[in-house]
Amino acid sequence: MRGNVIEVKGLRKKFGHQIVLDGIDLAVPTGTVYALLGPNGAGKTTLINIMSTLVAPDEGSVKIAGYDIVTDKNMVKRSISLTGQFAAVDEMLTGEENLRMICRLSGLTVAESNVRTVELLQHFDLTAAARKSVKTYSGGMRRRLDIAISLVISRPVLFLDEPTTGLDTISRRALWKIIDQLKERGITVFLTTQYLEEADQLADIITVIDEGRVVATGTAKELKSRVGGEVIELFNDKDDLIRTVSTTGSIHDIRQKLNELASIVSPELRVNIRKPSMDDVFLALTAKEMERSLS
Numbered sequence: 111m112r113g114n115v116i117e118v119k120g121l122r123k124k125f126g127h128q129i130v131l132d133g134i135d136l137a138v139p140t141g142t143v144y145a146l147l148g149p150n151g152a153g154k155t156t157l158i159n160i161m162s163t164l165v166a167p168d169e170g171s172v173k174i175a176g177y178d179i180v181t182d183k184n185m186v187k188r189s190i191s192l193t194g195q196f197a198a199v200d201e202m203l204t205g206e207e208n209l210r211m212i213c214r215l216s217g218l219t220v221a222e223s224n225v226r227t228v229e230l231l232q233h234f235d236l237t238a239a240a241r242k243s244v245k246t247y248s249g250g251m252r253r254r255l256d257i258a259i260s261l262v263i264s265r266p267v268l269f270l271d272e273p274t275t276g277l278d279t280i281s282r283r284a285l286w287k288i289i290d291q292l293k294e295r296g297i298t299v300f301l302t303t304q305y306l307e308e309a310d311q312l313a314d315i316i317t318v319i320d321e322g323r324v325v326a327t328g329t330a331k332e333l334k335s336r337v338g339g340e341v342i343e344l345f346n347d348k349d350d351l352i353r354t355v356s357t358t359g360s361i362h363d364i365r366q367k368l369n370e371l372a373s374i375v376s377p378e379l380r381v382n383i384r385k386p387s388m389d390d391v392f393l394a395l396t397a398k399e400m401e402r403s404l405s
């Protein structure tokens with residue numbers, strides 16, 4: 111499908127009196143990795159649950175691969191894979207048995223199931239552990255098996271809700287590689303994350319949400335440029351970062367900022383000037399949103 115494989119317009123959801131999604135608009139181009147970034151409780155999981163037909167919206171519309179999540183629910187379900195929700199990993203079975211079982215439940219023949227299971231075990235680097243029971247798997251192995259199960263039947267859109275939360279750096283990087291490979295195969299990956307670095311590394315487009323509203327959308331580069339030129343960092347003699355200040359990056363502005371700083375902190379502190387990171391973007395965007403909601 112060309113164009114946008116996911117289109118969300120004016121989406122609203124309340125739980126009791128609490129407004130969780132407050133008019134969300136999103137457009138996800140086909141074949142991209144799209145990251146939804148937001149602090150705890152921002153509404154990320156609720157949005158994924160609505161897009162994957164698990165929770166009904168109050169207002170607004172969502173189309174996945176051209177199908178409406180309310181009126182074409184079955185076609186939407188056939189267009190998506192959702193990790194950790196539709197797929198139930200049985201701890202007592204081996205990785206191979208789990209995969210074969212899901213293949214059979216998905217309607218593949220015994221022969222097709224065997225072929226698909228071997229393919230998925232190889233692709234997700236689980237061949238060596240294939241005959242071990244899942245209860246002996248590490249967090250990273252379980253997460254890989256979970257994604258493998260959700261990909262038994264190849265669907266155009268994959269939803270991953272915080273795929274790398276709780277994983278160590280090596281497992282996280284292994285999953286990033288898998289996500290990149292899925293994108294190369296033309297699958298659109300929509301993921302939520304709390305890790306700014308993850309969004310920065312993986313995503314073609316990032317949407318930041320806070321308190322149920324979109325506060326910014328763009329590439330990592332575009333979002334960073336919205337925060338402005340450069341960041342001045344001040345370090346003490348133990349090399350601890352003690353303060354950051356944003357600057358346009360011009361000589362005039364840097365001189366003015368350093369003069370102001372020198373009047374309130376020791377002029378002996380070490381200075382570093384760098385481009386803004388995703389952390390700066392996130393803090394700036396969500397802090398602005400906080401100020402707006404207070405005013």
Ligand SMILES: Nc1ncnc2c1ncn2[C@@H]1O[C@H](COP(=O)(O)OP(=O)(O)OP(=O)(O)O)[C@@H](O)[C@H]1O
Nearest residue numbers: 125126130148149150151152153154155156157304
């Ligand atoms: N079924 C529900 N009933 C009542 N309140 C809910 C329900 N699901 C979510 N909420 C509330 O909606 C808000 C948003 O939750 P949601 O899980 O969507 O946020 P999130 O951005 O995914 O957060 P986290 O990063 O912590 O997972 C939270 O305040 C949560 O308590």
